Amino acid sequence: MKYCAGTAAVLGLSELELFSKVSEALAASSAKPPVIWLEGQDCAGCTISFAGALNPPASSLILDKLSIRYHETLMAGAGYLAEATYEETVKAGGYVLCVEGSIPTADDRFCMVGGRPFREMVEETGEKAAAIIAVGACAAYGGIPAAGPTGAVGVNKIIKHKPVINLPTCPVHVDHLVGTVLYFLTTGKAPPLDDIGRPKMYFGELIHDNCRRRYYFDNEMFLTDWNDPAQKNWCLYEKGCKGPDTYADCAVRRWNDGQNYCIDCGAGCMGCAEPDFYDGMSPLYTAESERSRNIMARKKAGLIPPLEKKA
Ligand code: SF4
Numbered sequence: 001m002k003y004c005a006g007t008a009a010v011l012g013l014s015e016l017e018l019f020s021k022v023s024e025a026l027a028a029s030s031a032k033p034p035v036i037w038l039e040g041q042d043c044a045g046c047t048i049s050f051a052g053a054l055n056p057p058a059s060s061l062i063l064d065k066l067s068i069r070y071h072e073t074l075m076a077g078a079g080y081l082a083e084a085t086y087e088e089t090v091k092a093g094g095y096v097l098c099v100e101g102s103i104p105t106a107d108d109r110f111c112m113v114g115g116r117p118f119r120e121m122v123e124e125t126g127e128k129a130a131a132i133i134a135v136g137a138c139a140a141y142g143g144i145p146a147a148g149p150t151g152a153v154g155v156n157k158i159i160k161h162k163p164v165i166n167l168p169t170c171p172v173h174v175d176h177l178v179g180t181v182l183y184f185l186t187t188g189k190a191p192p193l194d195d196i197g198r199p200k201m202y203f204g205e206l207i208h209d210n211c212r213r214r215y216y217f218d219n220e221m222f223l224t225d226w227n228d229p230a231q232k233n234w235c236l237y238e239k240g241c242k243g244p245d246t247y248a249d250c251a252v253r254r255w256n257d258g259q260n261y262c263i264d265c266g267a268g269c270m271g272c273a274e275p276d277f278y279d280g281m282s283p284l285y286t287a288e289s290e291r292s293r294n295i296m297a298r299k300k301a302g303l304i305p306p307l308e309k310k311a
């Protein structure tokens with residue numbers, strides 16, 4: 001249940017208590033909660049992130065208990081069989097709708113699935129969904145496709161009359177996805193969200209406030225040469241890090257089963273959890289962007305105080 005540390009804390013439970021609560025909730029349900037997973041303007045990276053959770057026991061428990069009825073990349077069925085399953089599930093309602101990828105608004109023809117506009121499928125499936133999850137940065141806010149000509153938007157710009165849970169980052173963090181689904185299965189509702197639809201339990205703190213390079217930012221020791229061993233641990237601001245403007249728990253949760261994450265690998269944070277990723281964060285690997293200049297201006301004005309003073 002390591003996936004659920006944040007979830008347990010939000011529910012006021014220990015992880016062990018959460019484990020039994022979820023197990024009970026799932027055991028009490030004779031039917032597996034159905035899931036429809038749509039893919040629009042995406043690269044399938046979030047599906048890959050999700051599929052990476054198939055082997056650990058916690059995710060196996062969840063996956064064994066879910067009924068994924070429709071998923072264009074993972075499902076074995078195809079053609080009329082797949083379409084019939086989709087239609088049956090939509091008609092019955094009560095499913096968890098996961099949307100991966102953005103939706104074009106400039107012209108429907110930018111994203112058609114089986115001859116239908118993807119936008120229509122999102123509208124249709126949204127009607128009878130019990131919960132709607134925008135999986136990854138593209139589905140949440142438009143993501144990388146929003147930097148192109150398709151007028152790409154996130155799910156909540158198409159489904160406006162129901163809450164949409166946004167799980168940005170590029171790709172989605174599997175812990176965020178599994179933890180959010182668990183929260184919904186356990187409580188029957190969405191976790192507390194911030195004002196842009198992200199679960200507070202995962203997106204409540206700045207990367208910058210948990211970064212191990214923070215001492216060097218505070219003391220203006222910025223890495224300029226990756227080949228200089230003396231600078232190895234210095235702050236990556238000059239290399240375009242947007243951690244001071246990015247709310248996500250990557251520095252604490254880390255990625256790939258807790259192995260590592262962007263900044264500890266030597267790459268600055270690209271701000272992929274924020275609504276204006278990708279355009280608003282570019283150029284990514286220099287401090288020449290408006291965003292980076294703004295970060296430094298705030299530092300100089302004392303608006304990003306050193307950590308020890310912050311406490
Ligand atoms: S700017 Fe980036 S690398 Fe530097 S302390 Fe902040 S989050 Fe860490």
Ligand code: SF4
Binds near residue numbers: 170248261271272
């Ligand atoms: S550290 Fe930044 S760029 Fe990396 S995954 Fe987290 S939010 Fe995205």
